[in-house]
Amino acid sequence: MSAPATPVAAHPATTPALDSKAGDRIGDAGSGGPRVTLASASRWYGNVVAVNDISCSITPGITALLGPNGAGKSTLLHMMAGLLSPSAGSVEIDGIAAFGHPGIYRTVGLVPEREAVHAMLTGREFVRMNARLQELSNADEATDKAIAAVGLDEAQHRRVGTYSKGMRQRIKVAAALVHEPRVLLLDEPFNGMDPGQRMQMAALLRRLAADGRVVLISSHILEELGDLAANVLVMVDGRLAASGDFREIRRLMTDRPHSFTVRSSDDRRLGATLLAEPTVYSIELADGELRVRTMDRGAFTRSLPRLARDANIRLHELRPTDESLESVFSYLVAR
């Protein structure tokens, strides 16, 4: 294998460009911690561009990688994990190109999205195998610790093939953190977990991040990350659509116009009444339905029943029409 490339020397053109994008620096700005650096990273398959010119730097703390299905999250994560080479640009872990340098795996742990694990092994054997493959001198001790961290002590001697979906996710996390990596990449880790397991996992990830690790979690469900991540990368169609503070992104998502479809005993009169409301900024009567757009969904949903009752109109149905994550993302991109 060739010697690790020095980032600055290898990419003189991209490095200044990266530094100028201060807004794309994600996480604590503190130095010395592990760092995942992407400079104009792109990846295409034939004519299909999966990841398009992404530059950012991910530093310790929890970072959420959000985006609808097919946005390129997994491709980006696989590039960070050194499983895919970037078609253009660079992806580096602590200044070493991620692809083609197996040494980075002492620093990086990956929880793949696919559920598959070696079903013929017991949970313990699976985690211990990962410890041995990491060439840890204290494989047994590390295995104990990792299994305890995900709370699978009791099930550790059962074959992984008998595990539930949530247990498989947890044993995968145990396998990924058995060598205490400073960078932990998790592809949709909450899939198949019940709320209790989710909270337990969130607490574990918080602890790991508090120790100064980079924890990157991908998800297509905004709400599932709750207030877990302080920092967010939003991907749409292979591009970085938004990045920054989680609360800020969330506010943008909440403050966007919301659409509702209303059916009532008198749509025409209800529409006229609603138009007088300051929170409503457009109404439309079509196909026997009343479509309402509002900037403040909370105020609107609270005032609608009161207005209908005062006007003596019976409400049949109230339905939000654009709550899919895709529409939220496309709103963000359009800004």
Next chain:
Amino acid sequence: MSAPVNRTVMWLTFRQLFVPRRLVMALLLAVLPALVAALYHAHPNRNGISADVFLDGMYARFVVGVLLPLAAVLFGTGAFGLDLDEGTLVYLLVKPLRRWQVVLSRYLVAVTATALLMVPAILLPWLIMGTGTTTFSSVLSVAAGAGVGCILYSAIFIPLGIASKRALVFGLLYIVVLEEVMSNQIEGAKSLSVREYVLSVIHAIRGGAPTLVPHVSMSTVWVMGTIIFVGGLALAIRKLSAFEAAERL
């Protein structure tokens, strides 16, 4: 590290290749020649074929001709194929291992597993038939030839297992088309057939055996054998090093 093989990778590969179901199948294959020998032994007139001629014929046509490539294709393509089918190869790739270490470890396991299956397949029929005129040293020569077969077949089927998800089908096609049909029809194709190399090795060690007449010279075996061994492993290492696995992982 710089060790050529990784013991944990080998352990995993053995565990994958010998799940109980496959272990039973392998055992059945391994004792099949013994069953055939027992049938011959129990047959009253034996069709006028002497024991040593029968044994040699079975070694050449059945053990070397069928069982050896069958076992090699199962274990050789399975060494990577099982991980690719399940999507579990990723756990080996995100480790501080060189990819050539992964290839060499799995190659060694495929060779060993095939060889383990061949031991009872060769030894048991000889024991059942009674030592007769076939000496132990000539049985050893069959074992040596089969050993060469394990090494070469695995060098073909390991890269095939990395390159294709249908490796088992392609491997079986290779055996049937190239080794069975073509080498019987076209004389030149014999110099591409691992089975012929095995027969040549057996013949060379024994110093001549009437029933195992080889069609290729030992120099061909050396040249082609080296090309297959080096080329196959180099190809496998190249394939795995370039392995990018978003979907297939």
